[in-house]
Amino acid sequence: MSEKIAVLFGGNSQEREISLKSGKNILNALLKVGINAIGIDPIKFPLLYLKKYGFTKVFISLHGKGGEDGTLQGILEYLNIPYTGSGILSSAITMNKFITKTIWKAHGLPVYPHFLLTKKNFIKSNYLKIKNKILKLTLPIFIKPNCNGSSLGIFKVNHIDDIFNTIEKSFIYSNNLLIEKYIRGTEYTVGILNKKILPPIKIEYVNSFYNYQAKYYANNTKYFCPSGLSKKKEKELSNIVLYAWNVVKCTGWGRIDVILDNNNNFQLLEINTIPGMTSQSLYPIAAKTAGLSFYDLVIKILNLT
Incomplete structure (x- = not known):
């Protein structure tokens, strides 16, 4: 039986716009190399019909909720259709920044001080208590939706x-927030492909941090690959990233964001189990430095299923 690939993109998460761009790039790459692939937006197509329409494999390019959080992976497991990327449990874990950091910390991996604030607690709690907790972290701090991507x-x-x-x-985006100590330093992102580390990318941005604008629209954000790290420091980074990837049982492909702080120590930020594949995305840049064209990369990810 010949393969029929569904490329899932779009969806109804807050990252829909990026997902549409990523998915279209992936679909075009598959079509150009002669693979029978069809782009599907779950908003317009009931996923339980994938089997009925003869799809044999799914390339997931849905970012955020409904794509990276294990729910889609659960549907595909139920349908017995192989799919790209991490499984149900690791997707659900890594979508939750607080749980991911809790696991990393338990394994002795480097994470900066943080705590979880729920909407319920915020409404019920006494503000002074929260204020004191925040002041213990020392300002500046980051406030992040606990289960969102793309710096939204x-x-x-x-x-x-x-x-x-x-x-x-921030509660507009999520009912759970991660309150985290601000880390001064240099940001790096590291791609993982089939248990191997791709060349790290150093990120330089003009904004006060690497936000949505800096990621997708600013033309003064700079990326360096090779990263300029010494061989020793790159080896240290690779070891930390691979361990961080393995302890949460991620598979296939993904990306981990890290900061090298001013004390020359790496600090883990978060995992992205379905990286962006737009023309601005970092994962394809790292793959290119490793000698993989966009087409090679897409085929390789597909073949890991």
Whole structure:
């Protein structure tokens, strides 16, 4: 039986726009190399019909909720259709920044001080208690939706007076927030492909942090691959990233974001189990440095299923 690939993109998460771009690039690459592939937006097509329409494999290019959180992976397991990327459990874990960091910390991996704030607790709790907890981290801090990607709803807070209205703004994106100590340093992102580390990318941005604007629209954000790290430091980074990837049982392909702080120590930020594949995305840049064209990369990811 010949293969029939469904490329899933779009969806209804807050990252829909990026997913549409990623998915179309993947679909075009598959079509150009002669693979029978069809692009599907789950908003317009009931996923339980994938088997009925003869799809033999799924290339997932849905970012965020409904794509990276294990729910889609559960549907595909139920349908017995192989798919790209990590499985149900690792997808569900890594979508949750707080749980991921808790596991990393338990394994002795480097993460900066943080705590989880739920909407329920925020409403019920006494503000002074929260304020003191935040001050223990020392300002500036980051406020991040706990289960979002693409830097949506992330805010950097420098002054104590701005804390509560910023928390309320961030709650628009999620009912659970990760409150984290701000790390001064240089940001790197490291791709993983089939248990191997891709060349790390150093990120330089003009904004106060690597936000949505800097990621997708700013033309003054710079990427360096090779990263300029010494061989020794690159080896150290590879070891940390691979261990961080393995302890949460991720598979196939993905990306881990890291900061090298001002004390020359790496600190883990988060995992992305379905990286962007747009023309601005970092994962294809790293693969290219490793000698893989976009077409090679897409085929390789597909063949890992």
